Amino acid sequence: MEAKFFRFLKIVKVGYKARAEAAGRLLFLKLGYSHEVELIVPPAVCVFCFKNNVICCIGIDKQRVHQLATAIRSCKPPEVYKGKWILYIDEFIKKKQGNKSK
Numbered sequence: 454m455e456a457k458f459f460r461f462l463k464i465v466k467v468g469y470k471a472r473a474e475a476a477g478r479l480l481f482l483k484l485g486y487s488h489e490v491e492l493i494v495p496p497a498v499c500v501f502c503f504k505n506n507v508i509c510c511i512g513i514d515k516q517r518v519h520q521l522a523t524a525i526r527s528c529k530p531p532e533v534y535k536g537k538w539i540l541y542i543d544e545f546i547k548k549k550q551g552n553k554s555k
């Protein structure tokens with residue numbers, strides 16, 4: 454399979470991890486829940502994990518690659534106060550200011 458389209462995601466938080474198994478067909482995410490989140494990768498897309506906090510989705514179909522990346526990101530979308538959790542590598546999160554004490 455010649456990979457033409459790719460999408461990188463980064464997990465930003467201590468203790469959150471990702472691992473790919475079964476030749477890139479299964480993705481397991483540890484996201485602070487009581488169980489691991491298991492995602493089945495659709496055909497024509499492969500998943501690789503660099504280190505344990507960078508996920509790479511590659512494939513020959515742009516729609517499926519971006520759809521899988523969106524499904525991974527929706528498991529724990531980035532929050533706007535600290536900029537943590539799952540986000541795209543090239544994404545910039547505009548942080549909100551927290552409550553001020555009087």
